[in-house]
Amino acid sequence: MPFSHVSGRIVRALARRWSSGLEVGALYWDALDRELDRSGAANAIFWWRDDDAVAATPQLLRLLSLRDELDIPLSLAVISALAEPNLATVLNVCSREALSILVHGWDHSNHAGPGEPEAEFAPRRRPSEVAEQLVEARRRLESQFGNRVLPVLVPPWNRLSPHLIDGVRSAGFTHVSVEGDFAGLRIPARNVHADVMDWNSGSGMDGARLVGDIIVALRLRRYGAVGRCAPIGILTHHSAHDEGAWLLTATLLERLKRHPAVVFLEESELWKP
Numbered sequence: 001m002p003f004s005h006v007s008g009r010i011v012r013a014l015a016r017r018w019s020s021g022l023e024v025g026a027l028y029w030d031a032l033d034r035e036l037d038r039s040g041a042a043n044a045i046f047w048w049r050d051d052d053a054v055a056a057t058p059q060l061l062r063l064l065s066l067r068d069e070l071d072i073p074l075s076l077a078v079i080s081a082l083a084e085p086n087l088a089t090v091l092n093v094c095s096r097e098a099l100s101i102l103v104h105g106w107d108h109s110n111h112a113g114p115g116e117p118e119a120e121f122a123p124r125r126r127p128s129e130v131a132e133q134l135v136e137a138r139r140r141l142e143s144q145f146g147n148r149v150l151p152v153l154v155p156p157w158n159r160l161s162p163h164l165i166d167g168v169r170s171a172g173f174t175h176v177s178v179e180g181d182f183a184g185l186r187i188p189a190r191n192v193h194a195d196v197m198d199w200n201s202g203s204g205m206d207g208a209r210l211v212g213d214i215i216v217a218l219r220l221r222r223y224g225a226v227g228r229c230a231p232i233g234i235l236t237h238h239s240a241h242d243e244g245a246w247l248l249t250a251t252l253l254e255r256l257k258r259h260p261a262v263v264f265l266e267e268s269e270l271w272k273p
Contacts, residue, residue, distance in 0.1 A: 028211040029207075029255060031211060031215065032211045032214060033255070033259065035214075035215045035218050035219070036256075036261040036262065038218075039261040041260050042260070042263050043228065044221075044232070044259070044261040045229055045231045045265060046231060046232050046233070046234060046256055046262055046264050046265070047073070047190065047232075047234070047264060047265050048072055048073065048074050048075065048233075048236070048253065049074075049076075049077060049192055049233055049234070049235050049236075050074060050076050050077065050235075051077040051235065051236075051237050052079060052237055052238075052239050052240070053077065053079070053083075053087060053104070054082040054084060054239075055084040055086060056084070056086040057238075057239065059238045059241065060087075060238055061090070062238065063238040064090070064094065066246075066250060067098065068098075070253050072264045073097065073100070073265065073270075074098065074100075075100050075101075075102050075177075076091070076099060076100070076101055078101055078103070078104055078141060078145075079106075079107065079156075080103060080104070080138075080141050081106050081137070081140070082107060083141065083144060092148070096267070097266060097267065100150050101145045101148050101150065102149075102152045102153070102154045102177065103134070103137050103138060103141060103149070103151075103152065103153050103154065104154045104156060105137065105153070105154070105155055106133040108156045110122075112124075118159070119156070121155045123161040125161070125164060126167075127163065127167030127170075128167065130164050130167040130168070131170045131171045134153065134168065135172070137171075138151070138171065138172060138173075150175075150271055151172050151173045151175065152173065152174070152175045152177060152190075152271060153173045153176045154176070154177045155176065158178045158179035158192070159178070160178060160183075162184070162186070168187065169187065174187075174188065174271075175187065175189060175271055178192075179191055179193070179195075179235075181230070190231055190233065190270055190271065192233030192234065192235040193216075193217040193233050193235075194210055194217070194232070194233070194235065194252075196210065196235065196241075196245050196249050197235075197237050197240055197241070202240070202242070203245060204242065204244035204245035204246075218232070231265055234252065234256075
């Protein structure tokens with residue numbers, strides 16, 4: 001039976017099984033190349049998001065240097081309430097095609113209750129309160145970065161309680177970006193699938209595990225469980241990277257960029273309705 005006729009519940013279960021059981025082995029870069037080969041020319045669609053930008057730090061400058069070297073479009077999620085003036089000074093010299101600004105919530109504060117996963121946009125929050133903060137978040141960033149700021153919300157910790165969607169929409173946002181293919185939110189999304197950071201160790205992710213996450217996303221598209229053109233998001237956090245994370249980021253993006261199956265979407269294509 002084609003995947004298009006299989007229930008979402010079954011597809012999600014299959015994705016979890018792949019994610020937990022996929023063994024790509026020590027030659028994980030070769031495994032990634034083989035999976036990309038199966039996609040066909042220009043059929044593996046990717047994008048790059050980096051989170052938690054607040055200031056023109058040496059780490060941010062290193063990120064921008066890597067972006068320039070690779071010539072890959074970058075979407076930078078900026079924490080509105082914490083953004084310093086020197087961030088705009090550095091970023092506004094980048095071309096719009098190279099770099100877009102996304103709204104990384106208001107202040108990256110945790111509003112979750114005891115025992116709940118960390119979230120700024122947690123279940124206990126009121127939509128009207130969230131809408132008011134997000135209007136101010138957009139206003140602040142647009143005053144610094146102008147029309148480089150897109151109406152895209154990146155919820156901190158990639159968590160957004162579904163009851164807040166109306167508040168997000170009323171604040172003028174047209175898209176969100178969270179994690180995975182099955183967020184089930186009532187708003188267009190361009191999500192991330194492979195995080196370069198291992199937050200348990202505070203270092204770069206194990207390469208085999210990172211590649212495994214990308215292979216799962218590629219297979220879901222190749223088998224029709226997810227739209228074939230749904231972009232696969234690579235997530236980095238420049239302020240948290242150690243040398244291992246920087247090396248992994250550069251190696252992954254370089255290998256993707258040079259494979260004939262891979263396309264990195266420009267801003268104008270990525271955020272279409």
